[in-house]
Amino acid sequence: MGDNGIEVKEIKLTAKDFASDQDVRWCPGCGDYSILAQVQRSFPDMIGVKKENIVWISGIGCSSRFPYYMNTYGYHTIHGRAPAIATGVKVARPELSVWVAAGDGDLLSIGGNHFIHACRKNIDLKILLFNNRIYGLTKGQYSPTSEKGKKTKTSPYGSVDNPFNPSALALGAGATFVGRALDGDAKHLQAMIKRVAEHKGAAFLEIFQNCVIYNDGAFDKLTDKKTRDDNVLYLEHGKPMIFGINKDKGIVLTNGKPEVVEIGEGKHRIEDIVVHDEHDESFLIATMLAHMTDNPNMPTPVGVFRQINMPTLDGEIEDQVAQVKKMKGEGDLEKVLFNGNTWSVN
């Protein structure tokens, strides 16, 4: 309804409406372009969220330039602090749709503490991790997601650090939505962004993103047409975990451990294959799936690892404010200032 009471039809926005007037300055071929495009293409489908109610918060890094390119409210802040700043936005204004764009160094190294606590508190934030497994903006040092042994400027003899598995970390920290996607699979990435948008609570989407300059080809196995089908497991709720160019491979659990088996006559039956349950209260299967990518003999699962509904921090704070108002009445300055032991001088 417009101000004058006349029914106004919402104008359907397009991807272009979400593009700002700023020139995009990522390196040509950077995976960030695809992520930006998929976000801009998915946002018009966000039901009931007005453009002016969308806020993008970022920290520091190549991917943290993201808010400048979105024609929404945006705040490019300081290194690692995006989840904390976004928390302030969301707690102060729960009606806003608050998004965080962060790289692996930003979110998991300098900002690791804010990230796990945002997950733990289940703040209604949508956190997109642009995981390229390298420090790009500082020109090529290993990151907290770089594989062990990686040779970079700061690890000429190979990195001796063990990497984080970001999705497993988010699950362990208590995020209520955890998913993974690939910059090179536009359709799936769009679908995942929409799922993130729909979720109420701490939502974490790990996006494998190619850095053309410092870590080119890191995810080729998962995005190259020739190899991807045999290496990517698309998770779908209620469906068996099958993959392969001929859809003839699947995951079974043997003594609690995942194993790749072949499906077909004389082999495993489709009924033997584990069926994905996004809403499983237990962390077990979801965590196992998140870690599967660490094993070179297993496929990399993408999709939604886990999605459950739990009260959000911002919602709980709002409820408490309402409850206390009900209990004590609206705040009255006179009452507070003159409360307790007072005395009069005449």
Next chain:
Amino acid sequence: MGKEILGLNEVTVRFAGDSGDGMQLTGTQFTNTTALVGNDLSTLPDYPAEIRAPAGTTYGVSGFQLHFSNSDIQTPGDSPDVLVAMNPAALKVNLKDLKPGATIIANINSFDAKNLKLAGYENNPLEDDSLEGFEVVQVPLAKLTSTALEDSGLTAKEIARSKNFFALGLMYWLYSRPLEPTIEWIKGKFKDSPILASANEKALLAGYYYGDNTELFTVRYHVEPAKLPKGTYRNISGNEALAYGFITASVKTGLPLFLGSYPITPASDILHELSKHKNFGVRTFQAEDEIAAVSAAIGASFSGALAITTTSGPGVALKTEAIGLAVMTELPLIIIDVQRGGPSTGLPTKTEQSDLQQAIFGRNGEAPVVVIAASTPADCFYMAIEAARIATKYMVPVMLLSDGYIANGSEPWLIPEPESIPEINVKFRKEKEGFAPYLRDENFARPWAVPGTPGLEHRIGGLEKSNISGNVSYEPENHEFMVRLRAQKVKNIENDIPDLEVTGDQDSNILVVGWGGTYGSITEAVTRLRQKGIKIAQAHFKYLNPFPKNTGEVLKKYKRIICPELNMGQLARFLKSEFLIEVESFNKIQGIPFKTTEIENKIISVIGELI
């Protein structure tokens, strides 16, 4: 009954015991009752950083000092007239502070071999002549309490915990204070445990009657109510006053209050207090760390809240980078630094004024923020409101300095009528026409355009901004322009704050300047000397960046400027470099406030040089 009552003008008492002896509670009760009978007062709680240090040790001693009077007073008193010592360690730690001839009320039951040894006494000081010159009253406090509570049904351990109420009752008798306020308090506090309530009340009464009946006291005392300005009063600590000030600022700006904070001594009480007032729409966010606390506040400010973060020096150090972001993105943000002894962890429970330079300069780049300081516990209320006024009017971070002394200390506060406090006019930008994120109003403030406003979608960030458009800019000239503009915006606030006021003798040769929590000691020292006929002028800074406009003019009028500070001379250095004048630093860095006499003596020595 029968005993003579002597009138006194003022008294300083100190309660001291183990940190588990309930000395803070005893002191607070005595304070509240003293406030209710109408004395002016000032308090100094002094407790160790350890929550329950080993019993009987000197480092576990917790003290509470209270100065009360029938006239206007400014400090918790230099030296106690009376010390209540619950054990040998309490005596040992506090003896050096007492006035010559002071009364020592000692709990003799704790002066046993074990406790004497723990306190480091070779001989029992109550039995040798080491307390000569003091009036020692030996009271079997613990034993009398357990006799009084024999039939209470409490265990010996629980009974021992009630002895502070016995001591309190005795002090109420000695200074002719009513018991009712504390009895009422006990009833409320222990409403879930009637046995404890009745035992504590009994111990209180037993102490009171003991004073009346024992031969140990021949006189008791009375201090008439002070002649304070008309109105309704309450006793208030600096931290409480800050909390109330921010609630008031929230009401007066019409903005919801958001506090991002991480617990830290001595600032946590502000978070505790504000957490109680959610019915004002206050949102308190206990963050995972200091950086998250300030970051969340910045996020809240970006989205239109009155955003504050409370901390102490080490927390400010951690928040530094984020404060720079608020400078760059020109958002209203209030940072409260309740200073404590530093550097590093320093002296968490002790007071100091050593964060002034950190507040003014402690950021990377040219990052000016407004710095203001509260001078007394009650002043914290008004400075909180002032911080909110400046931050929202100029879209600028404001650092508000308090310190451990005024944060925990308390004084009677003439409660203002809420209507008497001016409204703070805050306008969010709504008009789409002509909007740009870094447009400037007459105060150089940029528009506050909060998310949710249709058509004003925009991006800000920590990269240098082009003026007006707010776009990222690496242009050399633009950077210099913006650095100067941000500095000028802060500097211009000198036109919007009161002049530096000189009290005392304007025609004196000597000006004593101070800032923050030393106000009480300096004022009392100056007042005492003036009463003796010595001409002295005094000025106290509440605004430290920018300084009041007339500062240079004021300072240049005086031959000698003395600047007492609880640091190595931070304000003095700042005044010297800013106004190219001589300033004489007078410093104390012991984690405790100035004694009035220390400042008096300093001033006298300067006068001596002038003659």
